[in-house]
Amino acid sequence: MPVAVIESVDHEGRGVTHVDGKATFIDGALPGEEVEYSVYRKRPSYELAQLVRVITASAQRVQPKCRYFGVCGGCSMQHLDSGAQAAVKQRVLEDALWHVGKLRADTIFPAIHGPSWGYRFRARIGARFVPKKGGALVGFRERKSSYVADMTSCEILPPHVSAMLPALRELIGGLSTPDRIPQIELAVGDDDLTVLVFRHLEPLTAADEDRFRTFADAHGVQVWLQSKGPDTVRRLHPEEAPGLSYTLPEFGVKMDFRPTDFTQVNVAINQLLMRRAMQLLAPRAGERVADLFCGLGNFSLPIARLGATVVGVEGSETLVARALENARANGLEANAEFHAANLFEATEDSLAALGHLDKMLIDPPRDGAIAVVKALSERQLPARIVYVSCNPATLARDAAVLVHEKGYTLRGAGIANMFPQTSHVESIALFERAA
Template sequence: MRPPVEKNDDLVVIIESLTNEGQGVARVEGFAVFVVGALAGEEVKAHVIKVQPTYAIAKAVEIIKPSPDRVRPACPVFSQCGGCTLWHLSYPAQLRQKQQFVLDALTRLGGFTSVPMQPIVGMEDPTRYRNKGSFPFSVLGNAAVFGFYAERSHRLVPFSDCLIQDERIVDAARRVAAWANTCGVPVYDETTGEGQLRHVVARTTAEGELMVTVVTKGQLKKKDDLLSFLENCDSVWHNENPKLTNVVFGEKFTLLAGRSALTETIGGKRFSVSPQSFLQVNRVQTQVLYDTAREFLAAKDNETVVDGYCGVGTISLFIAEDCKRVIGIEQVAPAIEDAKANATANGVKNAEFICGNVEDVLPRLFSREGGVDAIVLDPPRKGCEEAALEAIAKSTAKRVVYVSCNPATLARDCKYLAAHGFTLSAVRPVDMFPQTCHVESVVLMEREIT
């Protein structure tokens, strides 16, 4: 059947809802039209830019009847930059929408008819929350500039500030750009492979420390000049990435100045941070997230807990003081070494860490250890492999706490566990990324084992 709209059509539509990517959803003769820049409840004029057999994509060109939740975006490049999607929606409405994303996923995809949803936890100040930023470079005129790519493209949108980043991070990017422009450092062109300066990655800590990593195609030139522009930084690194790739870092890191690692504090625990370390980028909400996981887990001092996808051991160290023993599993070997070092630095003696895929380690672990009491899962966006869920279903665990960054895979995995005897007991979303559509959730599933 031929779609009822064509490319370059101008439509007047009513927006029914928002997708989890922030696009408005309208229907023309039952045919879905996703409208960029529109909000739920609005009447808009939209210009169709793409038509597929089952849907079309359009861009709002006029807001005829605005939503009462629409606000003027504080970010001047919001409509161009691909970094954020919800600056035009008031923050209270963002929170309601994100909670709805989680609820819709659990009901529609998970099949749960009753969801024990708790109120989403938002931020008092939903700006300047990111403690890590990675900015590619490009050329504007004859000047080196940094920014973010436009959505679904590699066209750089330059800016001088980013309102979700710590100000010190953006200032570091400005200083690297000034170094390149003053010293004539050529910017890397990913289409030709020519040039040198590729990215700057900066990270701050709660103690006010700043780490900057400058990524170039080849050997770093003008090093002393760079260090003069980055004076007063606590750690300065160079990364060499000669490959024709979109991946930010190459394999070779060189410490240029300062300390090799910084220290981040979360919930009274101290974590070593190097250029490649993975830690959540919103330290305020990270503590909320981990406190929620700890609250839902409610571990007892005679229990053994498994922490799947443990990373550098953040959740493991949070819950270690509540239980007899915690066993962390992570496939990234350097992260496991960081987890062990973090446990030692924090005086935690009842945590151990195993390197391997969760789906491979869990069956062997359960066979070796016998009984475990509870499991924490914090997987990547793709969720858990079915083999991991199968092992959990066959285990002696009575509680599973699932920390998720993707409502769809959360719903899928909870559906599997529910089909194998677990009950959905609590759901609490946490807004880790204001001004975007991303939402974290913590879920508790329980079962009786006789």
């Protein structure tokens, strides 16, 4: 069995070593460890391997809290101390900026930390009916597999949701078509208000709906149903109930949302990330600030609350409508405007049409904002850009354009540990351009 000393960790949380000049990525291994491993995939330039035995353990290795670690694909870093996880993610960000963008930030921002467990207030949970395994399975996907892990608890879900998993298995197993419920979407709002949206591929019977109502009453949750696309989502029970919301207390903002709207999964980190973003952006009265990929107004409304006029742009007309509703509900409609537009097709003209912009916040999905940064021109070059990213590689690619082509300086960058126990890297960067 081959033995190696681990040099670093990659962006997926795998230990990295080099054997005869070839990179080898070892699942479950940590930097500084001497390990035995078994190769399961060989390629000309790299190999993938599974950890067999730790000969010399890292001081940062910890006992995984979840009994499904290594089986469930939801978390890959539970064996690493939580503080060390943030350090690894910071290194992933810095490596991406350098290797992809040939950039180093003037300042490395302190990592933003929050709860390590029970933080996931948004999730899509898989469901499968597998008679050979005793009936319905409810949980996340297995590692390197499309199968649903056989789980009865989950340490990153809120405790009351984790405790509900066995009852969810029983609920689905007792439906008329248990094999036609592929997914449950979870949304938890303020005061632990919990909504479960059940995707069903076949019409439900009256008896099925009664089972859902009984479950909702027993567990104090709302049950919604989705038969096809997002526009088919409807509340089943209780028929009259409060809507979902979350608050940003530092900015006196309350955000209403529907269970299938995009919101950040980690409420505590979102609040801290908001503080960092507003400190970096420093919106002031008299300024016009763009919030691109604005969603339902998560960053827009704090910008408006601080006195600037915010111009929010989002591809989803539904979310634009929700942002407008939230602006009105918070008394901020006078200095908030929102537009629906496909920012992946942004042009110089479409950005110029937004009017003069003093500053800009960009919060794109994983694909990044390459069309936006390329479309920036002398007609529209904000003095300051804050970029919130969920993918270090696309942030680095876009940062290279901002710095090497558009004349900006990367003043600082740092991570927010939005998804503890996972390899997901959320980050924030500040770009400034001399007047």
